[in-house]
Amino acid sequence: MKKKFKVGIIGNGGRSTTYARDFALFDEIQVVAIADPCTENSDRMLQVSHLDTSALRRYSDWRELHEKETDLDGVVISTPNYLHHEPAVAFIRRNIPIALEKPLTTSMGDSEYILDAVREHNARLIVGFVLRSTPFYRTIYDLISGGRIGRLVTVQADELASYGVSSILSRGLWRRFSRTSGGTMMEKSSHDMDILNWMTNARPVSVNSYGGRLVFRPNPMLPERCADCKLKDSCNYYSNPRFDPKAGDAILHKFLREGSGECIYNVDKDVFDNQGVSVLYSNGAVANFMLSLNCSGERSGRNFHAVGVRGRIWGNFSDPEIRLYDNLANRVEVIKLPKISSPHKGVDSHPYELLKMMKDASYRPEQDAYAGYLSNALCIAADLSAGEARQIHFRYDANGYVTFA
Ligand SMILES: NC(=O)c1ccc[n+]([C@@H]2O[C@H](COP(=O)([O-])OP(=O)(O)OC[C@H]3O[C@@H](n4cnc5c(N)ncnc54)[C@H](O)[C@@H]3O)[C@@H](O)[C@H]2O)c1
Incomplete structure (x- = not known):
């Protein structure tokens, strides 16, 4: 049997559904944890995506997910823009591949905080530049x-x-x-x-x-x-x-x-x-x-x-x-x-990119943190x-x- 990569989704609003719907179709991915303070949004994401919820753990905040989920292979971060940098750096420090939604963050200081961490840890991270x-x-x-x-x-x-x-x-x-x-x-x-x-x-x-x-x-x-x-x-x-x-x-x-x-x-x-x-x-x-x-x-x-x-x-x-x-x-x-x-005319490449990063530790997508930094x-x-x-x-x-x- 193929290895199942264990993935967490942080921020279960509109954008997360694209990832969740694709993950529901991937044999090699099991979404094991989700986090959102809004249970209504998490419920809707699960409903729209038809994810397998049999082994799913739910959290009300990304910090709780980060603390308790010690065996993840990858994460999606699709929180509002001003809440990108903290979860991103926390998972970069654990060497977990990340699909981080655009924009990188909302300020130069927070963008540099991510870029520093990416460079220090040679992180696997794709920014959501789906175009x-x-x-x-x-x-x-x-x-x-x-x-x-x-x-x-x-x-x-x-x-x-x-x-x-x-x-x-x-x-x-x-x-x-x-x-x-x-x-x-x-x-x-x-x-x-x-x-x-x-x-x-x-x-x-x-x-x-x-x-x-x-x-x-x-x-x-x-x-x-x-x-x-x-x-x-x-x-x-x-x-x-x-x-x-x-x-x-x-x-x-x-x-x-x-x-x-x-x-x-x-x-x-x-x-x-x-x-x-x-x-x-x-x-x-x-x-x-x-x-x-x-x-x-x-x-x-x-x-x-x-x-x-x-x-x-x-x-x-x-x-x-x-x-x-x-x-x-x-x-x-x-x-x-x-x-x-x-x-969404091509956006669906990002769930695949996360899979590629999880499978191959040397793979780095072109929509990287520096591209996010320059765009910001x-x-x-x-x-x-x-x-x-x-x-x-x-x-x-x-x-x-x-x-x-
Ligand atoms: N790449 C694209 O084409 C694309 C399209 C849409 C949105 N986005 C990006 O995706 C991100 C999310 O956008 P959206 O439309 O899904 O917004 P949204 O408001 O629908 O969803 C954001 C979710 O994050 C949750 N959240 C807030 N604080 C949290 C916390 N501490 N821990 C966990 N979850 C928390 C909110 O409750 C909400 O459910 C944004 O950065 C946005 O710019 C990208």
Whole structure:
């Protein structure tokens, strides 16, 4: 019989269900422990995933799981962003492979705390940058790194988030406060900052950003709660917002126990609903990124356009194909993307990555702690730039740690 790897899942909210559903299908994995202070969420995760619960131990906090589960082979950490660093470092110190959700943490100090531990223990850790595994970004990356458009010059990328995602970001329990989420840029677009770093294959050297809240502003004409509102039929955010089935995040909504009944305009929050970020890279490439909530329909979601000295590549994340223009040939090539069935367009590679790390002690995924660190640095620098209306310069020490100037 194949060895069963014993896995714990810390934080049993919306994101954990993706892992749990896959683990339920893996012969080689047995989820032996879960931890969450919210029993309702743990129950829902178990129900949605059909995990085998015969030998499952449940805890109300990650610390208890960490103390009592002394024989784990791997853990998933999918707690809110501000609660990533403590469990991550605790398990790194025990040399247990970790699938840690993005973003790495919410501050430079906490990110360095993880990075120090990863380096000291040569840890096996993957950060939840699932976009890298999607056919869309993987194909673009392969074309760029294969030289099809020559040296990369500029990138224009955006994330025009749907009503469902906008609702989660602007009225989710911990997402709507920068103290707990790190801000909208970090919560939503740590993915995109990682993609820019990966595609440019260089380090960010300076950042300019503007942003704020223009859509979900307090409105004295509206009540505090949807139940008291007359705009039931004309508000996209009435109670539970409409979901773009392609967004693949409807499941997350089931985990928003509170908040969905509060008016998205009047609910207390401090996060942005729009932000533009401009990044200069160490190799001279320039990337522009735009995040805007409250978007739907054609060309919403994620768009990406890379310009090189020999041509261009562009596409929308929901399209089945991307396009490549060759300057010399003066011709557009349509490149069909491989089909995948995952509702989250490729995210499901992360449970496999955890399995690979458990099986092979020498395996290290490319979405590592340093990728998480650089993505975080970009998000934090962007918010600093927007907040202080100035350009932020990155200074790297010999070990790759960043200070801002
Ligand atoms: N990679 C992706 O595509 C992706 C998608 C969604 C979310 N995420 C990330 O996953 C993480 C979780 O997001 P979510 O949508 O599941 O949020 P969520 O709020 O639905 O779930 C978080 C869970 O953590 C639990 N928790 C809080 N304190 C805890 C503690 N001390 N010990 C154990 N559990 C605790 C909460 O009770 C909650 O059930 C976030 O970091 C988020 O950014 C990543």
